Amino acid sequence: MDRIVECVPNFSEGRQPETVARLEEAIASVDGALVLDRHMDADHHRSVITFVASPEAAVEAAVRVVARAAELIDLRRHTGEHPRIGATDVLPFIPMRGVTMAECVALALTAGERIAGELGIPVYFYGYAARRADRVNLEDVRRRGFEQLRAEIETSPERAPDFGEARVHDSAGAIAVGARHLLVAYNINLRTDDLTVARRIARAVRGRDGGLRYLKAIGIELGGRGLVQVSMNLVRHEQTQLHHVYEAVRREAERWGVQIAGSEIVGLMPRAALQKSAEYFLQLENFAPELVLEDRIAAALAVRHEIKDADDVTETGGVAKDELDTDGGGLS
Amino acid sequence: MDRIVECVPNFSEGRQPETVARLEEAIASVDGALVLDRHMDADHHRSVITFVASPEAAVEAAVRVVARAAELIDLRRHTGEHPRIGATDVLPFIPMRGVTMAECVALALTAGERIAGELGIPVYFYGYAARRADRVNLEDVRRRGFEQLRAEIETSPERAPDFGEARVHDSAGAIAVGARHLLVAYNINLRTDDLTVARRIARAVRGRDGGLRYLKAIGIELGGRGLVQVSMNLVRHEQTQLHHVYEAVRREAERWGVQIAGSEIVGLMPRAALQKSAEYFLQLENFAPELVLEDRIAAALAVRHEIKDADDVTETGGVAKDELDTDGGGLS
Numbered sequence: 185m186d187r188i189v190e191c192v193p194n195f196s197e198g199r200q201p202e203t204v205a206r207l208e209e210a211i212a213s214v215d216g217a218l219v220l221d222r223h224m225d226a227d228h229h230r231s232v233i234t235f236v237a238s239p240e241a242a243v244e245a246a247v248r249v250v251a252r253a254a255e256l257i258d259l260r261r262h263t264g265e266h267p268r269i270g271a272t273d274v275l276p277f278i279p280m281r282g283v284t285m286a287e288c289v290a291l292a293l294t295a296g297e298r299i300a301g302e303l304g305i306p307v308y309f310y311g312y313a314a315r316r317a318d319r320v321n322l323e324d325v326r327r328r329g330f331e332q333l334r335a336e337i338e339t340s341p342e343r344a345p346d347f348g349e350a351r352v353h354d355s356a357g358a359i360a361v362g363a364r365h366l367l368v369a370y371n372i373n374l375r376t377d378d379l380t381v382a383r384r385i386a387r388a389v390r391g392r393d394g395g396l397r398y399l400k401a402i403g404i405e406l407g408g409r410g411l412v413q414v415s416m417n418l419v420r421h422e423q424t425q426l427h428h429v430y431e432a433v434r435r436e437a438e439r440w441g442v443q444i445a446g447s448e449i450v451g452l453m454p455r456a457a458l459q460k461s462a463e464y465f466l467q468l469e470n471f472a473p474e475l476v477l478e479d480r481i482a483a484a485l486a487v488r489h490e491i492k493d494a495d496d497v498t499e500t501g502g503v504a505k506d507e508l509d510t511d512g513g514g515l516s
Numbered sequence: 517m518d519r520i521v522e523c524v525p526n527f528s529e530g531r532q533p534e535t536v537a538r539l540e541e542a543i544a545s546v547d548g549a550l551v552l553d554r555h556m557d558a559d560h561h562r563s564v565i566t567f568v569a570s571p572e573a574a575v576e577a578a579v580r581v582v583a584r585a586a587e588l589i590d591l592r593r594h595t596g597e598h599p600r601i602g603a604t605d606v607l608p609f610i611p612m613r614g615v616t617m618a619e620c621v622a623l624a625l626t627a628g629e630r631i632a633g634e635l636g637i638p639v640y641f642y643g644y645a646a647r648r649a650d651r652v653n654l655e656d657v658r659r660r661g662f663e664q665l666r667a668e669i670e671t672s673p674e675r676a677p678d679f680g681e682a683r684v685h686d687s688a689g690a691i692a693v694g695a696r697h698l699l700v701a702y703n704i705n706l707r708t709d710d711l712t713v714a715r716r717i718a719r720a721v722r723g724r725d726g727g728l729r730y731l732k733a734i735g736i737e738l739g740g741r742g743l744v745q746v747s748m749n750l751v752r753h754e755q756t757q758l759h760h761v762y763e764a765v766r767r768e769a770e771r772w773g774v775q776i777a778g779s780e781i782v783g784l785m786p787r788a789a790l791q792k793s794a795e796y797f798l799q800l801e802n803f804a805p806e807l808v809l810e811d812r813i814a815a816a817l818a819v820r821h822e823i824k825d826a827d828d829v830t831e832t833g834g835v836a837k838d839e840l841d842t843d844g845g846g847l848s
Contacts, residue, residue: 451807455787476790
């Protein structure tokens with residue numbers, strides 16, 4: 185696949201594995217859509233499925249899984265701490281490879297139009313797909329939850345959906361459809377049981393309170409281990425980078441005399457984020473993705489295929505000459 | 517290519533780009549061999565070409581380029597500081613993907629047999645391909661250079677080649693053919709012009725003098741920048757790891773009151789080395805290659821292809837269930 189969109193629908197069902205498996209099947213039934221990952225959270229009664237697809241397949245797979253969720257999940261019987269407005273609560277489209285944010289906005293709008301028209305579920309657009317300034321933040325769209333929305337949607341113009349009738353779907357509620365950047369979820373564990381410290385550090389490093397611009401952070405307790413955690417989302421990891429986040433937390437922890445016990449990646453991490461961290465900590469002066477052996481092999485294979493496709497076998501000299509200015513692995 | 521061998525021949529020609537281009541052509545003329553990189557060093561009058569190939573293609577490409585070098589390079593007219601015994605001086609086979617060291621030894625022996633038999637060049641095996649304990653180290657094989665070898669090979673049993681007649685090829689000399697691990701070349705620049713410091717640090721960190729076992733290191737001056745450098749080879753980067761090397765040099769530099777100005781990768785770096793450095797410095801507790809988004813996509817695509825190959829379209833549920841225990845990118 186040359187052009188890849190990621191899609192990370194969140195569902196209001198985190199306890200029945202059979203239901204989640206049937207949601208995955210709905211996605212995988214579309215040619216060109218690949219389920220990468222799923223996460224069920226029984227406490228929040230919520231699941232997240234990550235899939236990638238070509239732009240065309242992404243909309244079809246999204247609409248199919250939203251339809252399946254509307255059949256299988258009844259929001260009237262759902263409880264859980266996490267705020268939610270729908271059986272499929274959130275449906276973000278994320279540019280991954282060879283796709284722009286503008287295209288993801290267009291995909292979100294197309295999907296939203298079909299969800300409202302074909303399934304009778306009212307649609308709110310958020311993130312880069314938002315049609316109103318007060319709906320850019322997902323939290324603002326779903327803060328008061330399904331029950332409140334059901335009561336207000338028909339009478340309050342402020343709650344009118346962007347697409348569809350001003351009436352929640354009986355069992356499936358409403359849905360927030362959006363376009364956003366890839367989100368990196370990263371947690372740092374601190375060697376203390378003092379929750380105050382984690383909360384202070386979170387406040388010091390996050391963008392909302394003047395810290396790193398594209399970082400969201402909260403302090404939480406880490407039950408079994410007697411530790412606390414700074415739980416974070418990097419909403420634009422190319423701007424607010426992983427290693428800067430680590431160093432900022434480390435510095436703040438030092439101020440409280442606390443050490444970092446470890447960190448964890450939640451979900452999937454783009455390769456570039458890890459490579460940039462290595463580059464940073466190793467103080468590499470000349471890092472470029474072309475220095476990575478596996479990438480060089482892939483590039484050489486791609487050139488060979490192009491050449492074969494062009495039937496131009498006299499040009500099989502490998503990669504372009506101006507890419508060849510680096511050393512061949514040391515004189516040996 | 518499922519099975520990949522890397523091959524890094526060194527040639528006694530570092531000044532004529534046309535000659536090196538013709539050597540590259542000889543390699544690329546073999547189907548399944550891909551030139552990744554080349555490096556010419558005019559001072560040492562020496563070049564290094566890095567190519568990858570299937571095991572079968574690797575031997576054929578190696579023999580062809582050794583034959584081409586014997587035509588184009590006349591060692592009798594070659595001068596340069598670097599010790600060398602042949603037009604193609606060194607020819608190592610390196611396991612890269614789906615290939616064992618034992619197989620690379622077999623490839624080295626096959627290539628050596630053909631080079632001796634077809635081209636009349638005497639062959640010395642080194643590294644894992646060595647047939648005698650005193651030839652494991654490449655330095656021991658070529659230390660006294662072509663001129664000395666030419667004088668001694670016919671009379672000294674100690675200098676007898678492993679394959680071929682005890683007589684150097686008139687213009688192409690001899691060749692060292694070997695099997696070894698992938699070598700990572702990594703240099704750290706120090707913010708001082710005191711060469712003594714670089715040399716002391718090199719001695720403190722390298723395996724030969726009791727430091728990190730699989731690390732070779734020397735201290736050198738870095739002409740134009742007024743800096744000195746610890747120039748290093750990690751001969752088994754999975755054992756002696758990049759981040760340990762960086763930290764060892766940093767610590768020793770501190771002891772002399774000197775800071776690290778930067779570092780550089782020479783040639784190509786395996787992806788795993790960078791990822792392990794990121795894991796180390798970020799103190800990641802749960803790192804696994806499966807957490808890297810691009811790798812997960814590649815794995816999902818591979819599963820899909822396997823499924824398609826097996827004509828078993830009822831099983832298109834994406835990756836195996838027991839791989840799916842991680843989060844889907846954070847609740848959003």
